[in-house]
Amino acid sequence: MKKSDFYFDLPERLIAQHPLEQRDASRLLVLDRADGSVSHRHFRDLLEYVQPGDCMVFNNSRVIPARLMGHAVGKTTPIEVLLLTDKGNGLWECLTRPGRKTREGVELVFGDGILTATVESVQPDGNRLICFHYDGIFLEILDKLGTMPLPPYIKEKLDDPERYQTVYSKMPGSAAAPTAGLHFTPELLNSLQEKGIRLAFVTLHVGLGTFRPVKEDEITDHVMHSEYYIMDEQTAEQINNTQENGGKIWAVGTTACRTLETIADESGKVQPQSGWTDIFIYPGYRFKVVDHLVTNFHLPESTLMMLISAFATREMIMEAYREAIEEEYRFFSFGDSMMIF
The missing domain is CATH 2.40.10.240 (QueA-like)
Known part of the structure; x- marks a missing residue:
């Protein structure tokens, strides 16, 4: 596949320059992989889709003033x-x-x-x-x-550096935020638990390799940089128990997704471990453990566009992005969210 297969034209006005006052007030585009249909919700509506017995996996890495x-x-x-x-x-x-x-x-x-x-x-x-x-x-x-290393497409000053951290960030080490998690509030996390959803945490310290532009025309020629990950025993047990009991595994963000897919064996089981991953997921990849994905909107021709195109299809993703632009969703780190169901 060519890098250009993942290009889309984004009006600059849709690049979010600041976070919304209320984290979970962001919009949520829901893409149903069964038929490619799209619906437009708000992030707090996520509660309607996650079912008791499911497990949501978050990346608890914390951005350092790098x-x-x-x-x-x-x-x-x-x-x-x-x-x-x-x-x-x-x-x-x-x-x-x-x-x-x-x-x-x-x-x-x-x-x-x-x-x-x-x-x-x-x-x-x-x-x-x-x-x-x-x-x-x-x-x-x-x-x-040090100062917070905001992405170069954010031109405005961030008054509160904590808005570039998830509310559950714990393990310092990232050069960029796992931005899918920025939409969660303590109240929403509590509501998920009250509904019977397991909350599990992995650590992947986000470098810039994930976001590095793909320069090669053939995407298979692109080389990913390695990032350090940790999965503890409690998280491994939560994931394996969820699968054994028929629940679904939700990855909150591409970093959690990459971590899970790195660790899982061919049957989808995971075990406690730490190490370095350079996994590059693009169309044709067979997902082993992740059933549903919550993610932000990504840059054109990026490895993250390729990952979500592998999770759905390239055609579904490009059509969903076309509709998101038409509906004037806010894009990138401080922008709106997408759920691939």
């Missing part, structure tokens, strides 16, 4: 560093700008020297491996020096 501004030792030119992946022992894979100022061996300074770093190497894809030096706790230093 954007740092510093400069090279002895220089004044600002250098932006975006933390992508924690490699351990202070070593991070990062994006830097301008890249020409961050060659191997360059020493960096942030926040009057309370954080310093060394560029260890330049990766083939242009990312940098940077080793940070500091006293104390790294995440506490990031809280002082």
Whole structure:
């Protein structure tokens, strides 16, 4: 399949620049895979579709203030560093700008020297491996020096950084939010539990690999970056018990979906584990565990468009997106939601 098979023209006015005041007031486009029909609801109406005994799986990763501004030792030119992946022992894979100022061996300074770093190497894809030096706790230093790494298509300032976190975020480590979960409120989560729905949590620390533009014309030539995931024993038991009792598995977001499909065996069973996934899901993929998917609206020609096209069909997805644009849904991170049923 070609990258261009997943292109659509989106008016810029439909790119949401800020979150709605009430998280679950966003619109919900419901796509029924049985016949391709589309209905237009609000996110809180999700309660009508999830049935007692079902299990909803959420990604509880928390976005860190991953954007740092510093400069090279002895220089004044600002250098932006975006933390992508924690490699351990202070070593991070990062994006830097301008890249020409961050060659191997360059020493960096942030926040009057309370954080310093060394560029260890330049990766083939242009990312940098940077080793940070500091006293104390790294995440506490990031809280002082870093800022929230909002996507480049969001031009307006975010007054409350918590609006780029899910209400159930717990495990720090993501460079971008698992945005499908931004629509949930504590009240909606409580209502789901009261209805008899199991709530389960995995962790996938979202890097930018999931969102990296597909440059190759043939989508099978695209290489995904790896992201770290965790599934604990309680979540594995909830998922397996749900399946054994005839319940359905709902993935809240493409990150939860990718994590589940990475872990599941051919029969759809999962077990506690952690590791790195570079799974790339596109049409032709056979889903092993996910029955229903809640997701936001994605960028044209992105790997996420390819994933949801695998979950339904490309034709269903492109028609649903055409209707969403016609109905002036809000798109991307702070936009409206979609349920593929």
